[in-house]
Amino acid sequence: MKTNKYILYLLSIVLLFPLSSCNDDFLEFYPEDKITSANFPQNEEDIELLLNGVYALLRENSIYNEGLFGFGVLDGATPNAFNWGNTPIARAGSGQLNSSDGSIVNFRWTRSYGIIFRANYLLQALDQVNLSEGDKNIYRAEARFLRGLAYSILAEGFGGVPIILNAISTEEARSISRASQEETWDQVMADYNMAIDNLGAEAPELGRATKGAALAMKMRALLYQSKFDQVLEVIDEIEALGKYSLFPSYEGLFKLENENNAEVIFDVQYISGENSQGSLHDQYCGTGTGSWTRGSRYVPTDDLVSAYETIDGSAVDPNNPYEGRDPRLEFTVVVPGAYILGYRFPNYTYPGGAFNHPGNRLKHLSARKYRIEPEADLPPSGQSGLNNIVIRYADVLLSKAEAIIETNGDIDEAINLINRIRTERDDVKITSLPKGLSQEEARAKLRHERRIEFALEGLYWADIKRWEIGDELYPLEIKDHNGDVIETKFPNGYLDFYRLLPIPDSEISLNGNLTQNPGW
Numbered sequence: 001m002k003t004n005k006y007i008l009y010l011l012s013i014v015l016l017f018p019l020s021s022c023n024d025d026f027l028e029f030y031p032e033d034k035i036t037s038a039n040f041p042q043n044e045e046d047i048e049l050l051l052n053g054v055y056a057l058l059r060e061n062s063i064y065n066e067g068l069f070g071f072g073v074l075d076g077a078t079p080n081a082f083n084w085g086n087t088p089i090a091r092a093g094s095g096q097l098n099s100s101d102g103s104i105v106n107f108r109w110t111r112s113y114g115i116i117f118r119a120n121y122l123l124q125a126l127d128q129v130n131l132s133e134g135d136k137n138i139y140r141a142e143a144r145f146l147r148g149l150a151y152s153i154l155a156e157g158f159g160g161v162p163i164i165l166n167a168i169s170t171e172e173a174r175s176i177s178r179a180s181q182e183e184t185w186d187q188v189m190a191d192y193n194m195a196i197d198n199l200g201a202e203a204p205e206l207g208r209a210t211k212g213a214a215l216a217m218k219m220r221a222l223l224y225q226s227k228f229d230q231v232l233e234v235i236d237e238i239e240a241l242g243k244y245s246l247f248p249s250y251e252g253l254f255k256l257e258n259e260n261n262a263e264v265i266f267d268v269q270y271i272s273g274e275n276s277q278g279s280l281h282d283q284y285c286g287t288g289t290g291s292w293t294r295g296s297r298y299v300p301t302d303d304l305v306s307a308y309e310t311i312d313g314s315a316v317d318p319n320n321p322y323e324g325r326d327p328r329l330e331f332t333v334v335v336p337g338a339y340i341l342g343y344r345f346p347n348y349t350y351p352g353g354a355f356n357h358p359g360n361r362l363k364h365l366s367a368r369k370y371r372i373e374p375e376a377d378l379p380p381s382g383q384s385g386l387n388n389i390v391i392r393y394a395d396v397l398l399s400k401a402e403a404i405i406e407t408n409g410d411i412d413e414a415i416n417l418i419n420r421i422r423t424e425r426d427d428v429k430i431t432s433l434p435k436g437l438s439q440e441e442a443r444a445k446l447r448h449e450r451r452i453e454f455a456l457e458g459l460y461w462a463d464i465k466r467w468e469i470g471d472e473l474y475p476l477e478i479k480d481h482n483g484d485v486i487e488t489k490f491p492n493g494y495l496d497f498y499r500l501l502p503i504p505d506s507e508i509s510l511n512g513n514l515t516q517n518p519g520w
Contacts, residue, residue, distance in 0.1 A: 041125050047139055050125060054118040054146045055207070057111060058268045061280050061382055068111055068153055069268065070458030071388050072285055072367055076298040077104070078460045079489065080451070081367070082478045083298050084360040095474070095490035099502035099520050106504045108157055112150040113164075119147035120166055141198035145209040145217070148191030152221045155184040156462060157501045159517060163187050177513040185225055192218040201241050206260065206269070212241050213266035216391045219399055224466055228403040235400045244393040248426045251331040254370050256386050263393045272385030279384040287334045287356060287366030296356035300333040300365045301478055304455060307448065313431040327428050332455050334366040364481035369456045389457070394421055398450050405442045414442055418449050470494030495519065 041047055060067035067073070076083030077093035084090065088101035099105065122143045126136050154161045159181040168176070179187075195214035203210045219234045238244065247253050247263040260267070271277040284297045308329040310316060317323060322335045330338055356363050372379065372386060379385070401417040404410060412435045419432040433445055447467065451460055464470055474490035490498075497519025508514045 041129055043129060044131055044135070047122070047126065047129055047131070050118070050122045051139060051142060051208075054115060054122060054143060055269075057115045057118065058146075058149075059270065059277075059279070060268075061278070067268075067388070068108065068150075069388065069390055070461065071281065072298050072369065072456035072458065074104075074458040074461050075456050078464060079301060079473050079476050080304045080455055080460050081298040081300050082360075082362050082487065084296075084357070084362065093489055094487060095492065095494070095498070097502070099508075099516065100505045105501055106506060108153060108501070109504050109507060112154045115150035116147050116164060119143040119150070120164065124167060137198045138204065141195040141214075142209050144191040145195035145199070145214050148188045148195065148214075148221075149217055151184055151191065152188045152217065152224075155181055155188060155221075156224050158503060159500050160184050162514075174511045175513055176511065178515060185221065188221050189218065192221065196237075201243060207267075209266065212238060212243055213391075215241075216265040216396065219396065220391060223399050223402065224462060226406070226466070228406045231399055231403040232407070235396055235403070238396055244396065246393055246397075246420065246424050250328055250425050250428045252427075253389070253392070254331075254386075256372065259387050264387075264389055265391045265393060265396075267387040267389045269387050270385050272379050272383050274380075274383060278379065278382055279386060279388070280382045281370060281388065282372050282379070282384040282386060283381045285367050286371040287368070296360050296366055298367060298456075299356060299360060299362045300367060300456065301362070302365070303476060303478075304451075305329065305333060305335065305365065308452060309430060311430050326430050326452065328452055328455070330368070331427075332367075332369045334368045336364055338368075361480050361486045362478065367456055394453055395459075397421060398446065398453065402446050402450075405439060405446055408439055411437055411439060411442045414446065418446060421449060421453055465499040468499070470498060 041050060058068060072081060073083065073089055075081040076089055081093075083093055088097065088103045088105060091097045091101060092104050097104070123140060126139055131139075151161070151163070160178045161184055162176040163179045163184060164176070192214050195209065196211055196218065199209060199211040199214055201211050215234055215238045219231055219238065222230045222234060243262070244265060245262045247258065247261045249258075252258045253261070253263060270279045287296060308326045310324045311326065312324070314324075316325070322329070322337060329335065356366055370386060370388065372384060397417045397420055401414040404414040404417075415433050415435055415437060422428065422430045423432055437445065447463070447469075450463060454460065464473065470490070471494045474494040475492070476489040478486045478489065480486050497517065500517045502520035503514055503516050508516060
């Protein structure tokens with residue numbers, strides 16, 4: 001929401017108070033120079049402030065928490081990338097996560113419930129303000145969209161969770177039980193459906209939710225539940241909007257100058273500047289330059305690089321392994337010999353190449369997607385204004401292809417959709433997949449295409465879990481540029497219970513009615 005002012009410091013105080021009116025015996029007048037539950041909200045501007053407060057929780061300015069959508073950092077919990085250091089996301093990627101871990105466990109739980117709490121507060125506050133019912137329904141729809149998004153993150157990550165739809169007391173919060181995963185997904189659908197029915201195709205303001213955003217997130221929620229017939233129905237509604245298309249440049253999708261293009265259905269908005277509205281993503285996760293290192297918190301792996309095909313489908317030349325590859329490789333990964341920031345690094349080993357953080361032993365590769373270039377344009381730490389895309393039109397095309405394949409529909413139609421991803425952009429032209437594939441063959445092609453198209457965008461983690469393919473991928477050795485093993489991901493193999501995160505120990509200690517997920 002680039003045009004909005006994220007005024008959240010006062011808001012955090014406001015949200016501590018219940019919406020019920022004060023006792024008449026307590027005070028007969030209220031200070032006019034302070035925000036209290038007695039004088040806030042009063043008008044539409046106050047409602048917009050509350051709404052901005054809900055959207056703001058989608059943003060993340062600490063890479064150690066990896067954000068609700070993970071992006072490249074969450075790919076570190078997959079074969080796509082290596083997260084160095086003893087962080088929870090690194091442990092999630094190596095099979096060493098536990099229920100007391102912070103960011104990926106506690107953060108996803110508490111941040112999601114923060115969104116739910118603020119959305120519920122806004123829904124209740126609307127009754128206090130004099131607005132037309134039509135205007136109220138738009139605000140309600142956005143709040144329900146955001147609440148549905150939060151519940152979808154919880155359902156996908158933890159399974160069934162407590163469902164809270166209004167303000168509750170501390171005592172109630174400490175005694176509420178988990179709903180089933182199906183009931184949690186049902187709440188997601190109810191919230192998204194209300195948003196779909198009340199939002200327009202265009203947002204009232206840049207960055208706010210639209211009907212298309214609600215439909216696309218509903219599509220993803222249905223995909224994650226393997227409800228493929230319904231996925232196809234929702235995609236028909238998305239296409240009927242006539243609004244979205246593939247952006248001509250895959251590389252350009254992740255550039256500042258192309259934000260909010262026709263492929264972007266919903267994204268997390270950032271603003272450059274010194275007021276904590278920017279992102280640290282580029283600073284912590286990008287490759288460095290000749291003058292200084294960067295965090296390189298996640299680094300692409302050789303396993304990901306080897307998954308990229310050649311443009312013409314031929315075998316990779318072992319003497320020139322990065323030549324003639326799918327262009328998306330060098331738009332996503334800084335490989336040996338790549339151009340970056342106007343420099344060329346022919347010998348891509350530290351310290352003459354990637355300039356990854358000295359603590360990161362994987363030094364011959366680095367992340368490029370979402371990286372701001374050239375060097376002169378790099379913002380100060382925490383001031384990147386580059387948005388992070390939550391869902392884009394390519395996901396619609398590949399979700400439709402997957403749904404067709406899984407319902408044993410017209411496999412050639414599904415292949416046509418995959419081939420659009422492979423051939424329709426100006427800067428990505430690789431060999432089209434053949435027609436006449438079996439369902440099993442088409443499924444393998446679809447899964448490969450999703451991995452490549454969305455590499456370092458944080459989707460592969462959920463795909464591995466819902467496809468139940470972890471035992472096919474692990475154990476996986478991560479090697480440095482000398483071929484030495486840095487780490488083995490899931491050295492004892494991938495177990496079924498990894499498909500859900502553990503309920504945080506801190507939450508169970510506060511609420512004895514919360515049960516832990518099996519295996520944790």
